[in-house]
Amino acid sequence: MVSPSSLTKLVFLASFVLFTFSDKLLAEESDKVQLYLYYESLCPGCQMFIVDDLVKFFDSDLETITDVKLVPFGNAKVSDNMTVTCQHGEEECKLNAFEACAIKILTKPKSQYTFIRCVENNTEHFQQECFQGFRDEKDVNDCYNSDLSKKLILENAKQTMSLKPKHVFVPWVTLNGKPLYDKLDDLVSQVCNTYKGKAPLPKQCNPSALSEKKTTSKLQFSYANGAIKY
Numbered sequence: 001m002v003s004p005s006s007l008t009k010l011v012f013l014a015s016f017v018l019f020t021f022s023d024k025l026l027a028e029e030s031d032k033v034q035l036y037l038y039y040e041s042l043c044p045g046c047q048m049f050i051v052d053d054l055v056k057f058f059d060s061d062l063e064t065i066t067d068v069k070l071v072p073f074g075n076a077k078v079s080d081n082m083t084v085t086c087q088h089g090e091e092e093c094k095l096n097a098f099e100a101c102a103i104k105i106l107t108k109p110k111s112q113y114t115f116i117r118c119v120e121n122n123t124e125h126f127q128q129e130c131f132q133g134f135r136d137e138k139d140v141n142d143c144y145n146s147d148l149s150k151k152l153i154l155e156n157a158k159q160t161m162s163l164k165p166k167h168v169f170v171p172w173v174t175l176n177g178k179p180l181y182d183k184l185d186d187l188v189s190q191v192c193n194t195y196k197g198k199a200p201l202p203k204q205c206n207p208s209a210l211s212e213k214k215t216t217s218k219l220q221f222s223y224a225n226g227a228i229k230y
Contacts, residue, residue, distance in 0.1 A: 031197030032067045038160050038172040040074025041095035042088035045220040047120045049171045053187060055117065058110050061202030062188065065195045068109055070116060072096040073156035074170040075224045084153055087222060093153075095123060100152040101143035105136050169221040184219060186210075 037054065039046035050070075057066050073096060075087040086092040102115045118130035131137045143149055160167060165179060173180045173187070175194050180187070192205035203209060 030067060031195075031199065032065055033191050033194045034067050034069065034174075034176050035191065036069045036071060036174045036177075038071045038074065038163070038167055038174075039170050040076060040087060040092055040222070041072060041099060041120065042086075042092040042123065043074060043170050043220075043222040045222060046074070046171045047123075048219060049173075049184065050113075050117055050120045053184070054113065056188065056204070057191075058113050060204050062191065062204050063110070064199060064202055065197060065205075066191055068113065070099070070103060070112060071156050071159055072099045072103075072116075073153060073160045074172075075222060075226075076153075076157065078154065078157050078161075082150075082154065084150075084157070087226070091123075095119060095126070096156075097149040097153055098126075098140065098144050100156060101140045101149050102136075104148070104152055105139045105143060167224065169223040171219065171221070182219075182221065 035057070037046075037049070039050070041047075054068065057063055057068055076093070076096070077085045079085070084093055086096065099116050099119060102119075103112050106112045106115060115130060115134070119126040122129040134140075143152075163172075163174075163179075167179070168181075171184070173184060175190060180190065183190070188204055189210050192201060192210065195201065195205075
C-alpha cells in the first residue's frame with residue numbers, strides 16, 4: 001500500500017511532465033513571444049532585473065508582442081516532506097509566497113508586474129508601500145494565510161525544477177522556452193528578433209532604436225549552488 005507521503009512525492013514528480021513543455025505549448029498558442037522569468041525575491045540581481053529591465057516591456061508597445069510570466073521560486077529547495085527552504089532565508093519564502101498569490105489573484109500581467117515591482121523595490125516595508133489603495137489586498141492576504149500559497153509555491157517549484165536545460169542561476173530568463181543564460185543586456189533586441197507574429201513590430205524594434213547605446217548595470221547572478229557571480 002502506498003503511504004500518503006509517498007503518494008504526495010509521486011504526484012509532485014509526475015507533475016514535471018506537465019511543466020516541461022509548458023513554455024513551448026504556450027508559445028504555440030500565441031503569436032506573442034513567451035518571456036518567462038524564474039526568480040527569487042531577495043536575490044539582488046533578480047530585484048534589479050525586475051525593477052530596471054522588465055519595466056520596458058510594460059511601459060511601451062513591447063507588450064503587444066510579448067507575454068511576460070513571472071515564476072517566484074528560484075534556487076529554493078523542496079524536501080521529501082514538501083518543506084520549502086529558500087536561498088535567502090525565511091523572509092524570501094514569505095515574499096515569494098506573497099508574489100505567487102498576487103500572480104494568482106491579479107489576472108492582468110501588467111497588474112501582476114506592477115505589484116511585484118513595488119514589492120521588490122520595498123521588500124522591508126512592502127505591506128505599507130504596496131497595499132496603499134490596493135483593492136485586492138484582502139484577497140492576496142487571504143491567499144498567503146491559507147494553504148493556497150503553499151500550493152502555488154509547490155507548483156512554481158515543479159515548473160522551475162522541470163526546466164530543460166535546468167536553470168543554473170537566477171534571474172533565469174527563457175524566450176519561447178529557450179534559456180538566454182547570462183545574455184540579458186540586449187533582451188529587447190532578442191524579443192524583437194524572436195517575434196514571428198503578424199502584428200506590426202513596435203517602434204522599440206526599429207533598428208535605430210535598437211542601435212542606441214543603452215546604459216545598463218551589470219547583473220549579479222545567484223547560483224543554485226549558493227555562489228554569487230557578476
